[in-house]
Amino acid sequence: MKKNSTLGLILIAAGVLVAMKFLGLGHVIGWLVSLLFPVILLGLGYIGWRNGNRLIGGILAFIGAIMLLGKLSGLILALLAIGLIVWGVAKIKDNRSY
Numbered sequence: 001m002k003k004n005s006t007l008g009l010i011l012i013a014a015g016v017l018v019a020m021k022f023l024g025l026g027h028v029i030g031w032l033v034s035l036l037f038p039v040i041l042l043g044l045g046y047i048g049w050r051n052g053n054r055l056i057g058g059i060l061a062f063i064g065a066i067m068l069l070g071k072l073s074g075l076i077l078a079l080l081a082i083g084l085i086v087w088g089v090a091k092i093k094d095n096r097s098y
Contacts, residue, residue, distance in 0.1 A: 031071075038067035 020026055045061025048054075069076075 035068065035071055038064045038071060040064070042068065 048057025
């Protein structure tokens with residue numbers, strides 16, 4: 001990548017971050033950054049597992065997965081609720097006899 005392209009991408013990213021703050025979406029940035037550490041732990045666990053150090057890799061992956069599950073619990077619960085609603089509507093439609 002050329003120097004001007006890198007600078008352009010940095011300026012675009014900074015502009016998006018500032019625009020998100022003005023639009024009231026600043027909390028999205030914090031939420032995404034909070035997902036970064038558990039994902040890094042999962043990645044390090046995978047690398048450790050793949051390189052033969054299964055104990056350390058497994059521990060890191062387990063800790064990262066538990067942290068990520070805690071961070072995404074609200075989203076998982078919302079998806080579960082939507083799935084249950086869709087399933088219930090499908091069951092009601094199947095029981096009708098025309």
